[in-house]
Amino acid sequence: MNGHEFIFFGGFLSLIFVVLAIDLGLFNRHSHEVSFKEATIWTIVWTLLSFCIYLFIGAYGDMIHSVDSFARLQELNQLHGHGLNLNPALDLDTNLGIYRKALSLEFLTGYLIEYALSVDNIFVIIMIFMSFSVPKAYYHRVLFWGILGAIVMRFIFIFLSAALIQRFEWVMWIFGALLVFTGIKMYVDKDKEEKINVSKHPIVRFASKYFAVHPHFVKDNFFTKIDGKRMITPLLLVVFVVEFSDVLFAVDSVPAIFSITKDPYIVFASNICAILGLRSLFFLISNVMNLFHYLKIGLAVLLTFIGVKMLLGSIFHVHIETVPSLFAVVGILGISILASVIFPQKENNA
Template identity: 40%
Template sequence: MEIHSIGSPGLWAGFIAFVLAMLALDLGVFHRKAHVVKVREAAVWSAIWVGISLLFNLGVLWRFGAQPATEFLTGYLIEKSLSVDNIFIFVVIFGAMKIPAIYQHRVLFWGILSALVLRAAMIFAGVALLERFHWLIYVFGAFLVVTGVKLYRDWRKGAEAHPEESRVLGMIRRVLPSTTQLHGPHFFAREGGRWLATPLFMALLLVELTDVVFALDSIPAIFAVTRDPFIVFTSNIFAILGLRSLFFLLAGMVDRFHYLKVGLAGILAFVGLKMALVDVVHVHPFVSLAVIAAMLVASILASFSYAKRHPGAAASAPAEREAREVAAHRGQPVEEA
């Protein structure tokens, strides 16, 4: 199966140069000094990233037409909506690892920088596999449907994520000398003449691990919309670049999105079916965009309605989570590297 792309070598080089320039400005100018990111600052940066993404989409519309532009916007919306689920996990990670708010941006910056590289590799590997083995499209589709069903079942059961208890992190701690003491913004510090990984570095590993796991859902989901590697890559990267500011904007209110996981489960199931039935039913990109947007908006509106009808549930959730994390840590022995 031949893969067609709107991305010329010049477009690829220009986009990558733009991303690197924005990351350099972020770390070297706007966040040179560690500080607590306030909601107002996060809102401004979220608006900036969304605005840049929409301008890019207008450029695609002007240069290449409506279909590639619709595919980009649909892919961006899928990744953006699924990234909100990432934020749920990031909140738990920072709480469980006791990472102060002043250093959370640093962890997210380097975590997302690594995610850009890993996702690029996954996207190009996915494109190569789909080009050579068309039947994988059915495997990806079935995987997304199963993932959507599992996400819905977990929501029904009230299952909670505990990434700090992951077996992978346990294995890393056994082979990588670490300390439970924070050392400012440093990922590694010397204690007793030895270099040890700090909780900041462990949180970084968890953020990267979480993103890889979520990418296994989001990247196949975008392949259900388009096989163009340039559109898949750019929509994915634009959504990720705005993830840090979105985290600080929504971190304090994630428990208010009671029905968001239901919407995400529906989105995954829809794109999975679309992918699995690609040779039977053709779904126009505009229809895909409308269905995904409708599911996302409906889940958000339902969540706001639930929060109004049950004000105590959303308010008590953060306190209950914090109490569980404190109790868990009190029951853990202090590790010696």
């Protein structure tokens, strides 16, 4: 990590933590049930923040890696798989403009992919909350701390994956095959009712073995003391389970963005921006997500498309540009949502 990369990374994280601190300290100091209006406002806030980062990358993206020569630009073009047709006959500023535009589009495409796949994660989180009988007033607190853990885990996973990809090209083959398998499995299991057995969940069994666990919620506290003995509450267990589900979710979502770009800073920024919007999106659509019954199929097609794209690029060196990929992502999601509206799910009266 050079000086410019450190400044970008540090500045990005500082911005994220400042907004999160404002969110928790000013607007959500006390646990409460998040209303549809509040969720809508925060969804707009996080979306606008992501859009501002998109504009920043489009204007100053070359500063991330300190591009000061055409040779350095070509090096990054090959290293991160941008597939740009750079022209040494043109001046550096013109080529940098092409590079910045590519970075910003890669960020936007990665953001949309992660944001769309987050919907599937919302299904899982809802099941977790229902299985543990979490009061709705505590949802925001669980998601807030779960997201902080997700930022740390995504950092480790993304930069470790980037290092492996740069050293071993066949890692992309594994990622592509994994995405195709996951997409097909998601389609096959689209009508399968998923359940969570709380007592048999690996996180619950681990915590019960090594920690003293209180059997009941104690307001919104993660810890409590009983007869002088410090115990963890079920609410902290829920945070651990949500974090565990996010780690499993990242195994699919992070490789999906690596199909768009191998630049770990763009992957990380788009990933985190989408995760930050997950909380407000959760409250916004949790009560209406049954209306979009074809979305699961859309996500399955999306994962399969991304996996095939990754395999074509890594094995057969057939590169699909970012703009067509962006249109494909938007098109797949748009069709699945539109189909859900035009062909509503029939109620089962049996």
